[in-house]
Amino acid sequence: MSILKITGxxxxxxxxxxxxGLDLTVEEGEFFALLGPSASGKTTSLRCIAGIEKPDAGxxxxxxxxxxxxxxxxxxxxxxxxxxxLYPHLTTEQNLAYPLxxxxxxxxxxxxxxxxxxxxxxxxHTLARKPDTLSGGEQQRVAIGRALIGRPKLLLLDEPLTNLxxxxxxxxxxxxxxxxxxxxxxxLYATPDELEALSMGQRIAILEQGRIRQVGTPDQLYDAPExxxxxxxxxxxxxxxxxxxxxxxxxxxxxxxxxxxxxxARTIAGFDVNTEVLLGLRPxxxxxxxGTPGGPNFxxxxxLLEPLGDVxxxxxxxxxxxxxxxxxxxxxxxxxxxxxxxxxxxPTTSLLFAADTGTAIS
Amino acid sequence: xxxxxxxxxxxxxGAGWSLFAGVVSLIYFFPVxxxxxxxxxxxxxxxxxxxxxxxxPTFDNFIxxxxxxxxxxxxxxxxxxxxxxxxxxxxxxxxxxxALIIGTLxxxxxxxxxxxxxxxxxxxxxxxxxLPPIIAIIPIFLMFxxxxxxxxxxxxxLLYTAFNLPFSxxxxxxxxDEISTDVEDAARMDGSRDRGVFFKIxxxxxxxxxxxxxxxxxxxxxxxxxxxxxxxxxxxxxxxVQMARTLGGEIGxxxxxxxxxxxxxxxxxxxxTYMLQNHLLRGVTFGTVKK
Ligand SMILES: Nc1ncnc2c1ncn2[C@@H]1O[C@H](COP(=O)(O)OP(=O)(O)OP(=O)(O)O)[C@@H](O)[C@H]1O
Ligand SMILES: [Mg+2]
Numbered sequence: 001m002s003i004l005k006i007t008g009x010x011x012x013x014x015x016x017x018x019x020x021g022l023d024l025t026v027e028e029g030e031f032f033a034l035l036g037p038s039a040s041g042k043t044t045s046l047r048c049i050a051g052i053e054k055p056d057a058g059x060x061x062x063x064x065x066x067x068x069x070x071x072x073x074x075x076x077x078x079x080x081x082x083x084x085x086l087y088p089h090l091t092t093e094q095n096l097a098y099p100l101x102x103x104x105x106x107x108x109x110x111x112x113x114x115x116x117x118x119x120x121x122x123x124x125h126t127l128a129r130k131p132d133t134l135s136g137g138e139q140q141r142v143a144i145g146r147a148l149i150g151r152p153k154l155l156l157l158d159e160p161l162t163n164l165x166x167x168x169x170x171x172x173x174x175x176x177x178x179x180x181x182x183x184x185x186x187x188l189y190a191t192p193d194e195l196e197a198l199s200m201g202q203r204i205a206i207l208e209q210g211r212i213r214q215v216g217t218p219d220q221l222y223d224a225p226e227x228x229x230x231x232x233x234x235x236x237x238x239x240x241x242x243x244x245x246x247x248x249x250x251x252x253x254x255x256x257x258x259x260x261x262x263x264x265a266r267t268i269a270g271f272d273v274n275t276e277v278l279l280g281l282r283p284x285x286x287x288x289x290x291g292t293p294g295g296p297n298f299x300x301x302x303x304l305l306e307p308l309g310d311v312x313x314x315x316x317x318x319x320x321x322x323x324x325x326x327x328x329x330x331x332x333x334x335x336x337x338x339x340x341x342x343x344x345x346x347p348t349t350s351l352l353f354a355a356d357t358g359t360a361i362s
Numbered sequence: 363x364x365x366x367x368x369x370x371x372x373x374x375x376g377a378g379w380s381l382f383a384g385v386v387s388l389i390y391f392f393p394v395x396x397x398x399x400x401x402x403x404x405x406x407x408x409x410x411x412x413x414x415x416x417x418x419p420t421f422d423n424f425i426x427x428x429x430x431x432x433x434x435x436x437x438x439x440x441x442x443x444x445x446x447x448x449x450x451x452x453x454x455x456x457x458x459x460x461a462l463i464i465g466t467l468x469x470x471x472x473x474x475x476x477x478x479x480x481x482x483x484x485x486x487x488x489x490x491x492x493l494p495p496i497i498a499i500i501p502i503f504l505m506f507x508x509x510x511x512x513x514x515x516x517x518x519x520l521l522y523t524a525f526n527l528p529f530s531x532x533x534x535x536x537x538x539d540e541i542s543t544d545v546e547d548a549a550r551m552d553g554s555r556d557r558g559v560f561f562k563i564x565x566x567x568x569x570x571x572x573x574x575x576x577x578x579x580x581x582x583x584x585x586x587x588x589x590x591x592x593x594x595x596x597x598x599x600x601x602x603v604q605m606a607r608t609l610g611g612e613i614g615x616x617x618x619x620x621x622x623x624x625x626x627x628x629x630x631x632x633x634x635t636y637m638l639q640n641h642l643l644r645g646v647t648f649g650t651v652k653k
Contacts, residue, residue, distance in 0.1 A: 052547045072550045079551055085544035089566040102553035150552070 003028040009058035018044040020210035033201025034190040041210040042190035078152035084143040086131040093127040099150040228358040240323040246275040256298040256319040264352040280351030286325035289342040297344035400621035423622035454583040457522035465530030473538035513595025537571030573641035
């Protein structure tokens with residue numbers, strides 16, 4: 001059953017359209033990630049859902065009823081703000097207790113639950129301290145604790161990891177998954193970070209300029225992006241998009257090779273000759289030719305090497321087309337800038353998009 | 363956000379700088395020190411040249427503040443100073459508190475619920491303080507006459523409150539503007555109504571700002587002379603007015619007496635400022651706290 005259903009959400013600030021017809025459905029108990037770059041409208045969406053911001057148009061159904069007219073205090077949601085928004089004049093203990101005290105929960109129960117959450121989030125040693133004496137990670141755990149303590153039906157998380165260092169970010173990702181599993185609550189998690197979205201989100205919505213471009217599981221988004229934009233958002237290093245033209249016999253003419261035989265072959269067979277297309281090749285799909293090439297192949301020169309430990313990312317240039325490829329460290333050993341490589345790929349797993357609209361062709 | 367903020371600064375700058383700071387602050391404090399010393403001097407010591415720093419202190423000046431030295435010394439009459447002193451405290455205290463209350467509410471409104479043309483209103487509010495007071499004195503005097511406010515506590519308190527308000531609104535608003543509205547939104551999500559948000563979340567965060575505003579407003583009001591001179595009566599006279607009255611006399615200015623009055627007069631402002639000092643320092647450094 002869906003717990004949250006948003007339809008046609010619209011929100012502008014003066015001339016700026018922050019949310020532009022957003023539709024979204026979140027299932028009960030789901031860990032749902034909202035992935036979008038800066039200024040795509042993540043915070044504004046969450047603020048509308050929470051009731052902090054009043055939408056210009058659209059419906060927000062929560063547990064089956066429209067909550068747009070419901071005041072912010074009564075929605076049964078909690079939010080972890082991008083900058084934590086802890087109460088600076090209150091101690092950790094008072095911060096955690098605040099939501100309970102404001103709801104008139106009995107003192108003994110407050111004490112019990114504060115102790116419980118402090119234990120769960122390892123905040124025991126900070127209870128008597130104020131936020132400005134806490135480390136970034138502790139502040140963030142207080143913010144999470146304050147959101148969890150009221151046992152919300154929906155937890156809104158706004159880039160909760162952005163203000164943490166890399167190590168802490170990694171640990172906290174695991175922590176969120178654990179909390180989600182243990183508490184079984186619905187989580188809507190906004191982030192500009194693909195890795196966070198893919199590693200935690202059971203489903204992910206790709207947000208761009210205030211609109212959802214695609215919703216799906218990480219695999220769906222990776223394997224079958226509906227547009228070149230989604231293809232570029234999901235997968236790292238970023239997918240190579242190579243401009244080409246459709247020719248007769250379902251062949252695509254690229255600057256460095258002619259290819260055929262992709263999933264898209266049947267569709268483009270019906271296209272006009274010379275239709276412009278974008279061929280999508282994941283950097284990991286490009287392989288070095290060893291022996292006789294099994295598929296389309298081309299020559300490229302190495303322009304940059306970026307060794308990352310296990311793998312090396314190579315910037316290559318084939319007939320004026322810039323691409324990236326990923327090689328296992330062992331295979332890239334000894335390569336240097338200016339080397340010429342022979343590269344092949346399997347066309348059947350390549351993706352194809354219309355060059356003008358960006359929609360996927362399959 | 364500042365992590366692990368400790369009490370710091372004591373002795374850190376080194377002896378040389380500390381000495382330098384000591385000398386500078388002594389120069390600043392010198393007039394005050396001079397007055398306080400004078401209050402304990404006899405008339406001869408007061409006027410001696412070169413000035414004396416080592417002398418036998420006397421309390422005669424302080425006694426003279428409260429009792430007129432009648433020649434026949436039995437019927438030493440009260441000078442009424444207790445009343446004027448009380449008046450100063452009561453009038454300044456009440457008007458500062460009123461200005462703080464009204465100013466806090468108004469500036470919260472201006473900060474959180476801006477009107478169309480918010481800045482214009484704020485500007486207009488401040489314009490009344492741009493006028494030199496002397497310009498306003500005659501109309502105000504006449505208005506007070508007509509409305510029967512002259513010589514009353516209510517009159518002078520209202521006037522001082524009105525004087526303190528523009529400055530208080532501007533100053534407190536800047537403190538409200540500094541604090542993150544996310545924190546208020548968080549409180550609303552946690553179940554607080556508007557009043558709870560204001561009293562439990564916003565107000566505690568601007569405590570330092572309120573303390574700073576209170577001290578500045580108090581100092582301005584405490585020393586106000588012109589309007590007090592014209593608008594208070596014998597029952598409501600404040601200390602600065604009384605000070606002016608001791609200036610005239612057949613024997614010339616009684617510096618010892620004046621210094622004693624000033625010394626007593628300084629105590630309440632000293633005390634209040636000292637009490638609020640910790641808040642004050644935080645108030646001034648407020649901008650360094652990341653939102
Ligand atoms: N209160 C506001 N007034 C004016 N414009 C706003 C306001 N809030 C958001 N915007 C604008 O709306 C757009 C979406 O902002 P939003 O904060 O939702 O983005 P975001 O995806 O959360 O970005 P980030 O990752 O940087 O936090 C931006 O262009 C932003 O400038
Ligand atoms: Mg944001």
